[in-house]
Amino acid sequence: MRKQVAGFVLPSDDPPTEIELAWMTFLRIIFDGEVPDLTLEHVQRLRMALLHPDSCTQG
């Protein structure tokens, strides 16, 4: 079950969950505090990391 926490809300007025905030915090670390515009390439890479994490880290 998604446990949502208070926060400045997403455009859909749907607050992030604790886990989503953990993802976001990690994204901030990766991008040194400035998460960039979400491009199509980013979407593809994010999906790859999410759906096939093992294939991303092999080799």
Added chain:
Amino acid sequence: MIITGQTTMKPTRPYADSRLAKFIEKRVLELRPRKPQNQIAVEAGYLSANMISMIKDGTSKVALDRIPALAKALECDARLLFRMALNQEGNETFATAVEEIFGTIISKNEAAWLAELRNASDETDPSLTSRGRAALRSVFNK
């Protein structure tokens, strides 16, 4: 504040190392080909164009109520700018209060990434595992 013997000296550039000062310096440089710094100052509502220079070099901090106009002038996300402004020295207690009441401030870009995370995971709220972290770092070459 620097205390030397009997005298107390204030640093001349107390905000020089802030992320906000560096960000504004970067945005002013990026906008320079089509928008000079004095125009940015005017659009942000500053009486003196020199104010932007003082913010960039860390002599002066940005007042929080100036953020909406400054964000428009710099053509950037007001939430991102506000978060950076909250982290300026001297705003610690206010930042804590804002976080306690409203939670983490999420920029527009971050909201878009979270929305995509939901979409890609089919709203399953996937845990951020060490494998996931490694994969994310890998796909973004970080």
